[in-house]
Amino acid sequence: MATKKAADSTLYHLTSRGFWGKFREVVAVNPEISTGLPLASQHRYPPPASRPEKYSTPATKASDPAQNPYWKRDVRRAYPQLSVVTQSELSGLILEHSGAPRYVSVVAAPAESSEKAGVPATKQVDLSEAIATVTKTDKIYTESRLPPALPTPFSKWNPELSPPPPHAPHSFFPMSLYR
Template sequence: MAASKKAAESTLYHLSSKGIWKTFRDAVVVNPEISTGLPLPNHHRYPPPGSRPEKYSTPATKASDPAQNPYWKRDVRRVYPQLSVVTQSELSGLLIEHSTPASVAAPGEGAEKAEVPVETKEVDLTDAIVSVTKSNKVYTEARLPPAPPNPHPRWVPTKSEDAPHTPYSYWPMSLYH
């Protein structure tokens, strides 16, 4: 009975050295029977890369059409923030329009009646602010305006109760928090 091979053939699916490099490898390598690890390209990749006759062509998209894709739309280096301007008359109109709660139509009436926004006359901004604050109190003592954020507030020392000490100590410890 012949012993059957249990290990895979090391040179069957991998490249092997030839000539002087085989002799060098056999002399230097600890186990010359081990595989080089380089697969045979024509054996593992069928069809081999580069052997196909047709060439790849990129599918046409809207971005590949130069007429619909100008450079200034693609140039991300010059995407500066756009200036937004709101005039005082527009701001006063917005303040007056949004100061009253919007009325919601009943479920059955919504289909027949479509509410059209009412054109407002131009009002001075100060008059708009006065009229909005008269109708409903914006700020009260319970509801104060927002304070600007302060990431590093200043420490204001306040004196705490003194630490225990003898009645006639020369330098009693004072505690602040």
């Protein structure tokens, strides 16, 4: 009983048939060799495109046209929104975060005619008064506490001369390296 030692080239690969099969037998150096094209039914289970159901995109909030108007999706018109701080709000923030003594009253006594007696009305402090109050006690900026600087994407380059590269002594070498 003889055992088959070589793999059958037609077992797992496509074979040429008809005219191209005859052409391959005549022209090919070794017509017994495999074509190299695998049978989809043997190598991939289930084979591609054999499933009866079709893929459907899952429904999301973005796929509902009623809940996804164009103006929400239009990123060309997504302009930055302005932020407005009034002078009275700014003066209140300056006094609150300055650490200055609280002899300038920010909260006034409640008005007699107000209906909400439990909630005190805030006193409007002028911005110039708030700045004068903060700067009266101590300097805002000192050498150790500098004002904020504008952020820059790159720092200014300060050239520093680095040690020269290796070269022969007593030779003319005009190159200087900087850091």
